[in-house]
Each structure stands twice: as structure tokens, then as C-alpha cells.
Amino acid sequence: MRIVTRTEIFSPLRLATDSLIMPPSRALPLFLLFLTSGLLPTLARDNSPALAHSSSVDFRIKQTVEFRAVYEGDRPMDNAQVTIYSPTDPAAPWQTGTTDEQGRFSFSPDQPGNWDVKVRQAGHGTLVTIPIDTEGEVVTAVAETGEATYSPLQKTMMAIATIWGFIGTALFFTRKPTDP
Amino acid sequence: MHIPDGLLPPQIMIGGYALTGGITWFSLRQIHRTSDPTAQLPKAALLTAGFFVLSLIHIPVPPTSIHLVLNGLMGIILGYYAFPAILIGLFFQAVMFGHGGLSSLGVNAVIMGLPSLLAYGLVQWGEGRAWGMWWQQTTRFGGGAIALFAAALLYVGLTLSTIAPDLNADLERAAIFAALAGYGIQSMIEGAFTVMAINFLERVKPEILQPMAGEPLRQE
Numbered sequence: 208m209r210i211v212t213r214t215e216i217f218s219p220l221r222l223a224t225d226s227l228i229m230p231p232s233r234a235l236p237l238f239l240l241f242l243t244s245g246l247l248p249t250l251a252r253d254n255s256p257a258l259a260h261s262s263s264v265d266f267r268i269k270q271t272v273e274f275r276a277v278y279e280g281d282r283p284m285d286n287a288q289v290t291i292y293s294p295t296d297p298a299a300p301w302q303t304g305t306t307d308e309q310g311r312f313s314f315s316p317d318q319p320g321n322w323d324v325k326v327r328q329a330g331h332g333t334l335v336t337i338p339i340d341t342e343g344e345v346v347t348a349v350a351e352t353g354e355a356t357y358s359p360l361q362k363t364m365m366a367i368a369t370i371w372g373f374i375g376t377a378l379f380f381t382r383k384p385t386d387p
Numbered sequence: 388m389h390i391p392d393g394l395l396p397p398q399i400m401i402g403g404y405a406l407t408g409g410i411t412w413f414s415l416r417q418i419h420r421t422s423d424p425t426a427q428l429p430k431a432a433l434l435t436a437g438f439f440v441l442s443l444i445h446i447p448v449p450p451t452s453i454h455l456v457l458n459g460l461m462g463i464i465l466g467y468y469a470f471p472a473i474l475i476g477l478f479f480q481a482v483m484f485g486h487g488g489l490s491s492l493g494v495n496a497v498i499m500g501l502p503s504l505l506a507y508g509l510v511q512w513g514e515g516r517a518w519g520m521w522w523q524q525t526t527r528f529g530g531g532a533i534a535l536f537a538a539a540l541l542y543v544g545l546t547l548s549t550i551a552p553d554l555n556a557d558l559e560r561a562a563i564f565a566a567l568a569g570y571g572i573q574s575m576i577e578g579a580f581t582v583m584a585i586n587f588l589e590r591v592k593p594e595i596l597q598p599m600a601g602e603p604l605r606q607e
Contacts (some may be wrong), residue, residue, distance in 0.1 A: 279445070282452060286558070286562070287562075288554050290551075290553050303553065303555075305555075305558070325553075327394065327551070328559075328562050329546065329559070329563045329566040330390060330394065330542065330543075330545075330546030330563060330566070331391065332391065332394055333391060334394075362443065362484065366440055366443060366483070369436075369483060370436045370440060373433060373435055373436035373439070374432070374433070374436065376429075376432040377428070377430075377433050378429070380425050380428040380432070381429045
């Protein structure tokens with residue numbers, strides 16, 4: 208089983224366009240209108256209390272780590288249980304959840320450090336550490352588990368070498384006794 | 388059904404190693420008692436190679452894919468050599484491809500190796516009875532199927548009893564039982580494969596079917 212990770216920086220504008228399914232050129236005015244709508248009561252100089260009409264949107268760019276858990280042979284680990292541990296508290300789960308149909312899961316780390324991700328399903332699973340650097344912007348390394356990160360050619364060569372070891376053992380013990 | 392590193396509590400890992408040590412000692416003692424302990428080693432080495440490489444070959448069985456274990460066949464052909472052979476095969480699977488893990492090697496050897504000795508005992512017992520060809524074929528099928536299913540039961544029992552407290556126990560239990568159903572189907576496939584392999588070997592090279600030197604599989 209292995210985990211494939213990728214990071215994405217989600218911006219609110221991007222989210223807005225995604226959810227409205229329209230090109231950014233059309234979404235931008237709408238988005239600005241949405242942002243400024245909170246100012247309208249202030250502009251109207253209405254002294255009566257604005258009941259639940261005043262609204263504002265403040266946004267920040269948030270980093271999201273998305274990973275995909277697959278069994279060997281690229282079969283997704285769907286509905287596998289995910290437990291995420293923050294760098295400061297490796298004992299208590301920081302977030303739990305399940306992967307989707309494609310074995311994907313994403314989370315938004317809020318501090319730099321080594322984030323431990325445990326994916327488990329029916330006794331199979333893995334623990335992977337995802338390092339987040341101090342800027343909190345990019346993942347410094349692609350997390351790798353101890354499993355199946357070799358190319359098929361490498362695996363074949365390793366299998367052949369090991370099998371040759373077994374064959375050598377067999378040949379050694381089938382040798383004919385030689386006279387001294 | 389290879390349990391990876393880090394998913395079982397340490398006392399179970401250590402217990403697995405202790406049990407594996409005991410069974411390996413017992414198996415080696417049985418091997419040492421035969422007239423020529425090294426006579427069967429070439430066969431054991433080649434079957435270990437087969438066991439090692441089988442875990443890389445995925446057979447698609449919709450909606451999932453399986454890889455054959457054939458621990459029953461190992462037991463029937465190798466007798467007491469099967470346990471050390473499986474232990475060595477699992478070691479190389481863990482080191483080379485990360486199937487299972489080094490800390491869980493003992494547990495995995497018990498899960499797959501103990502049922503192979505069970506299959507050996509069952510087929511030895513079955514072949515000793517002259518109850519006809521169908522009986523003989525049934526015990527061979529049973530040897531292959533029961534070995535895999537017993538391994539699956541050990542695996543399921545172990546994973547069910549050690550569900551980590553941070554997991555959703557119901558969800559994990561459902562996933563484990565779904566896996567057990569898959570192993571049920573796999574045990575039928577392995578039983579059928581075992582029958583075919585034993586019958587083939589019996590026809591072309593019957594001397595292979597002497598698990599322990601000086602102790603023929605077929606007691607006629």
C-alpha cells in the first residue's frame with residue numbers, strides 16, 4: 208500500500224468559481240459584489256440596528272494537503288479510516304475521517320512540522336509522515352511509505368535476484384559429493 | 388493478509404516472535420530427526436522462491452484482486468520444512484517489497500506457517516486412509532482450503548482484537564468481515580489449485596510428494 212500526496216493552494220476566488228461553475232471573468236464581479244455587500248448598510252447611514260444583514264468575508268490562503276491511498280496495483284483504498292496527528296501532539300488524533308471512493312483525503316495543516324497520517328482498513332494500512340516546512344506553504348518532501356515505491360523494473364530485478372539466491376541454495380544442496 | 392509494521396501493539400509483535408521461535412525450533416528438531424536433513428533442502432528452497440514471488444502476482448477477482456498464498460501446498464509438499472520456508476519467504480517479502488514488516492514478521496509467520504503444518508497433518512492423516520479416490524482428493528482440497536482459511540481466521544481474529552481506540556470500531560469491523568468473505572472465496576481457489584498441483588506432481592514426479600525424507604506421503 209502507498210500514499211500519494213499533493214498540495215494545493217486554494218484561494219477563495221478559485222473556490223467561488225469552482226462552486227458556481229462559471230468562468231473567472233464572470234465570477235469576479237459577483238465575488239466583489241459579495242464582498243462589498245456588507246458595506247451597503249453603512250453607506251445608507253441607517254442608524255437602526257442592522258439585524259443579521261451586516262456580513263463580511265475575510266479570507267486567507269490556506270494550504271491543503273491532499274493524498275491518495277492505494278493498494279498495490281493502484282487499487283484505491285476507498286472508505287479507509289484516516290487519523291491525522293499534529294506535530295505537537297503525536298498521541299491524540301488531530302483529525303479523523305474516511306477516504307473517498309478514489310482513496311483520497313485532504314486536510315489543512317495549521318502549523319509546520321511533521322504530520323503523521325495513519326490510513327487503515329481491515330488490518331491493512333500504513334503510517335506516513337508528511338513534513339511541512341516553516342513557511343507553511345509547501346510540503347518539503349513527498350512522503351513515502353516503506354512499501355512499493357520501486358518501479359516495476361526495479362521490483363522485477365529484485366525478485367529475480369532473490370529467486371536466484373533460492374535457486375543457488377537449491378543447487379548447493381543438490382551437488383554431488385566429491386571425493387577428497 | 389500480511390500485517391504491516393506499527394499497526395499491532397508491541398506485546399503482540401513480541402509474542403508473535405516468541406511463538407515463531409518455538410515453532411521454528413520444533414520444526415527444525417523434526418527435520419533433524421530424519422535420516423538426511425539436507426536431502427529436502429533443494430525442494431524447500433525452490434518452493435520458498437515460489438512462495439516469495441507469489442505475493443507479487445495479483446489475480447483480479449472483481450471487485451478486488453488477490454494474490455495466492457498457497458501455504459497449504461507448502462505444508463503438504465514440505466512437511467515440517469514448510470514453517471522455516473514460509474518464515475524465510477516472509478522475511479524477503481518484508482525486506483524487498485514491504486509486504487508485512489520486520490516487527491510483524493513473527494506474527495505473520497504464525498498466521499501463515501501454523502496453518503501450513505495443519506494442512507500437512509490433515510493430508511498425512513487423509514492419505515493414510517484407503518477410503519477411495521474422492522476421499523483422497525477431498526483431503527487434498529481441504530488441506531489447501533483450510534490452510535488459507537485458518538490463516539485468514541488468525542488474521543481476522545488478531546485484527547479484530549486489536550482495533551486501535553482512535554478508529555471507528557464499527558467501520559473497521561465491517562471492513563474486516565468483508566475481507567474475511569474475500570478470503571473465503573480465495574480459500575476455494577487455493578484448495579482447487581492445491582488439488583491440481585498435487586495430482587500433477589503425483590503423475591510426473593511422485594518422489595516430490597515425500598514431505599520428510601524417509602517418510603512417504605502415501606502410506607500404502
